[in-house]
Amino acid sequence: xxxxxxxxxxxxxxxxxxxxxxxxxxxxxxxxxxxxxxxxxxxxxxxxxxxxxxxxxxxxxxxxxxxxxxxxxxxxxxxxxxxxxxxxxxxxxxxxxxxxxxxxxxxxxxxxxxxxxxxxxxxxxxxxxxxxxxxxxxxxxxxxxxxxxxxxxxxxxxxxxxxxxxxxxxxxxxxxxxxxxxxxxxxxxxxxxxxxxxxxxxxxxxxxxxxxxxxxxxxxxxxxxxxxxxxxxxxxxxxxxxxxxxxxxxxxxxxxxxxxxxxxxxxxxxxxxxxxxxxxxxxxxxxxxxxxxxxxxxxxxxxxxxxxxxxxxxxxxxxxxxxxxxxxxxxxxxxxxxxxxxxxxxxxxxxxxxxxxxxxxxxxxxxxxxxxxxxxxxxx
Numbered sequence: 564x565x566x567x568x569x570x571x572x573x574x575x576x577x578x579x580x581x582x583x584x585x586x587x588x589x590x591x592x593x594x595x596x597x598x599x600x601x602x603x604x605x606x607x608x609x610x611x612x613x614x615x616x617x618x619x620x621x622x623x624x625x626x627x628x629x630x631x632x633x634x635x636x637x638x639x640x641x642x643x644x645x646x647x648x649x650x651x652x653x654x655x656x657x658x659x660x661x662x663x664x665x666x667x668x669x670x671x672x673x674x675x676x677x678x679x680x681x682x683x684x685x686x687x688x689x690x691x692x693x694x695x696x697x698x699x700x701x702x703x704x705x706x707x708x709x710x711x712x713x714x715x716x717x718x719x720x721x722x723x724x725x726x727x728x729x730x731x732x733x734x735x736x737x738x739x740x741x742x743x744x745x746x747x748x749x750x751x752x753x754x755x756x757x758x759x760x761x762x763x764x765x766x767x768x769x770x771x772x773x774x775x776x777x778x779x780x781x782x783x784x785x786x787x788x789x790x791x792x793x794x795x796x797x798x799x800x801x802x803x804x805x806x807x808x809x810x811x812x813x814x815x816x817x818x819x820x821x822x823x824x825x826x827x828x829x830x831x832x833x834x835x836x837x838x839x840x841x842x843x844x845x846x847x848x849x850x851x852x853x854x855x856x857x858x859x860x861x862x863x864x865x866x867x868x869x870x871x872x873x874x875x876x877x878x879x880x881x882x883x884x885x886x887x888x889x890x891x892x893x894x895x896x897x898x899x900x901x902x903x904x905x906x907x908x909x910x911x912x913x914x915x916x917x918x919x920x921x922x923x924x925x926x927x928x929x930x931x932x933x934x935x936x937x938x939x940x941x942x943x
Contacts, residue, residue, distance in 0.1 A: 575608040590639035599625040601791040614778035617788030659733040665724035674708040698726040738770040808943035812862040821861040838904035847935040863938030868910035878932035
């Protein structure tokens with residue numbers, strides 16, 4: 564298999580000359596006294612699969628509705644392809660939206676559902692069948708073309724809605740919680756299908772979701788939102804490994820947070836005192852320049868912490884604790900460990916051996932250890 568040149572990695576946001584497809588500039592949206600979106604500035608690039616992630620009510624659907632043309636900004640501008648679209652009505656935007664409910668016509672076949680929008684567009688009548696067939700192939704629905712929506716599965720209905728939304732070749736496809744109605748296993752399969760279809764069509768996808776795993780799986784970049792503001796926009800790997808704040812660290816995946824004060828040791832290394840009777844945490848490779856005595860939070864993911872029955876020699880940070888609880892997730896076991904000062908820490912380990920070979924059980928005294936570069940120091 565040929566490997567692409569590392570320079571070919573898709574990252575237009577790192578190129579100062581790249582022109583964004585979508586640009587929000589200082590956009591605020593108010594409903595009466597309620598500010599749904601608060602001074603939002605963000606660029607989204609062509610061919611990007613961009614995820615808006617956050618809890619219910621954080622403003623992500625409002626952003627999408629403004630892109631679709633169902634809401635207009637109270638302040639600021641939204642540009643699509645360099646053109647201010649504030650006054651462009653929804654039906655004249657090169658934007659399509661796929662709703663959670665799919666909104667298929669129950670009396671029409673799969674084929675006619677996909678053709679519906681094309682028949683109302685300015686596409687030549689004789690070009691429509693070929694376009695519908697192309698969409699059927701793209702979404703692997705060729706065998707179901709004659710069926711009605713109630714004769715196919717939820718996952719297939721989801722693909723019909725996607726085919727219909729892509730049929731008019733929009734520059735931008737908006738997906739509002741598109742996989743919310745599917746069960747977990749089907750949702751995971753469909754995530755990969757979505758990525759595949761997005762790559763094949765080259766359409767820019769913007770997805771709204773409150774499911775972290777989904778955002779992290781499908782997106783080129785993720786915007787983590789809270790109360791109408793974007794807290795961080797970055798690639799899934801960066802958001803997971805180098806969150807910008809405790810909110811982001813805590814929202815994405817599992818994390819242990821140690822609140823304490825930093826002492827500078829020079830050269831990007833610090834020690835963090837986080838509790839009476841506990842040895843300070845030694846940290847290296849920290850990009851922040853902190854004053855001694857600064858209040859910080861040290862964030863570390865459970866999989867970066869090793870559990871062992873003896874104190875290891877080769878780790879920078881070692882602390883004894885007691886196992887309070889064990890969660891068994893098939894491929895992983897998560898240990899909830901209480902430290903001497905009362906803080907609970909989660910550590911997770913891959914289950915490479917069968918159950919009967921496990922070493923640790925409840926109430927066991929064990930050692931937790933991690934490297935000085937395994938976590939991240941946060942000031943927010």
